[in-house]
Amino acid sequence: MKSKITNIIKEQNKKGRIALIPFITAGYPSVEGFINVVKGLVDGGSDVIEIGMPFSDPIAEGPTIQKSSHIAIENGVNIKKSLDLVQKIRSSGINIPIVMMGYINPILSIGVSNFAKLATNVGVNGLIIADIPNEELKQIQISSEKNSLDTIPLISLNSSKKRIELGCKYAQGFIYCISILGVTGSRSSVSLDVKEKVKMVKNFTNIPVGVGFGVSKPSHVKNIKEYADAVIVGSALIDEIAKTKNQPGNTAKKFISNLYKETFK
């Protein structure tokens, strides 16, 4: 398999582990702090890092990520700056796969093909666009084809068989299953419905399936590990970072290594 993201997730799965994918907004809590957070996430045992490119109107986000997005914009972070930050991360010797998450308008603003080229050049491996339904992925894929940028589809709890099939058709890297009807943000429990959705997705593809939205505790991850290949944790991590004034890198490292220990002990 060509995809670096797919390979890493499958390697973890072979070891009986679920791949951990933390999410952090580029330029949060500060430009410098963000770099430290990524280093901390890598040191803590992350397998893939998902980086959010801030947008003024993030309709799929709950309060935590909305706020981090807003702060990042205030810190002067735009799409190009987000990619500059990835370049910085890469030049510091970090090699694990990086997935960018964003909204279509800023990407459109610099041009989809141009974005794909710039992103590939700095070492981005995959792309998630929150407000692109799966039929539009085809266009995104055409634009990023010349580059080794995976397009990662989102599957929702209410996605029909037909739409799951469509998402799988354009899927590269992994498939992102949304565990709840709703926006991002920590929840006290993860619905069992997502287990059924993951099963349905696996009928159509061999590409790994990740579960995200609302995942906040080791007990969630332990549970998801039973049926999915990767898990995405965003708001809970950002909430932790928001609580600590200094050394966000340490907070991030502690958060991931705790999650890791608790899940695999």
Add this chain to the structure above:
Amino acid sequence: MNIDSPKNKDNQFTERFGDYGGRYVPETLIPALEELEKAYLISQNDPEFNSELNDLLNNYVGRPTPMFYARNLTKKIGTAQIFLKREDLAHTGAHKINNALGQALLLKKIGKNRVIAETGAGQHGVATATACAMLDMECAIYMGEEDIKRQAPNVYRMKLLGAEVIPVTTGSKTLKDAINEALRDWVTNVETTHYIIGSAVGPHPYPSIVKGFQKIIGIESRNQILSLTNTLPDYVVACVGGGSNAIGMFSAFLNDDVKLIGVEAAGEGTMTPQHAATISKGRPGILHGAFSYLLQDKDGQVQEAHSISAGLDYPGVGPEHSYLNDTGRVRYVSATDEEALLGFDLLTKTEGIIPALEPSHAMGYLSKFLKKSDKKTKIILLISGRGDKDLDTVATYRGISLKDKL
């Protein structure tokens, strides 16, 4: 009532208007949009639905709304004959009720009982709350904190009607952010809730559905001007925020030899950053599910719009307007806050009609524009709503407090 639309190939139910429109939303909303599209298309050929809607439009909303030959205005301006399409006389005081009622009735068919909506000026919120009160549905209205301040009477009206008004404190705290919050609510409660969007914006099928329920304005106007004057007008003028009143009006005249003018809000002037002139000053982008002109910075972040009128204070515009601009079929111009207030005064003093600040922009533009026109020119001006809600805004702008002695 004759609801047959003139035949028009540009006027059909469609996902794309040229390149504009589309469906750019999180995957979770796709099933709801598909369900809505299906229900709407079925309703169009459902005699029961249509007779129920027509009955409500005639006997509850008070349609057809009149077309009034503005003698005094015509005389005062002296360079054109002006006809006013009086949507301000519709129940709840604006054209918004046409769409709110249509969509609420559609919900009954879909079988959802909770309605959410966004509102800027409060007119769509009031219309939706009214439709929900009458059709016995649960109703929550998202409204920017900034708009709640400047539209207090409408906030209270919504509450009286039984709606929950949810203040939105994110971003610019106006219409754009109210739509963001309504979309977040919808993603969360999609299985029980329908989102009645108030303008001809949003993902497909909303722009087509909203136009479908607002085209009654244009159909009536076309019939009325023909029976009043035996000819079609030379110009039709309407204000454009998201553009639902304008698209409803224009849709009946697209194939006629009639010049169409959409008036956007220029706020403090289109040379300043304080305006809402999306088509005049924006460039195409994607906000709230559709590809259309958009006020945005070089990084693709959406900019805040500014207008004295809460209903025009929106950085986007309906996708069909973007298309009609690019094809040149409609000319989009703008009027500043000051010009809108001149229009507001002019109509109030000459005809005894206090218009909302939104159509005051169209009036303001017209009074400038008419200097170059001649007596034979016939113009329909769409008065999309009445001005009661704006009295406080106008007074405050002029340094008057309505709580003091006037």
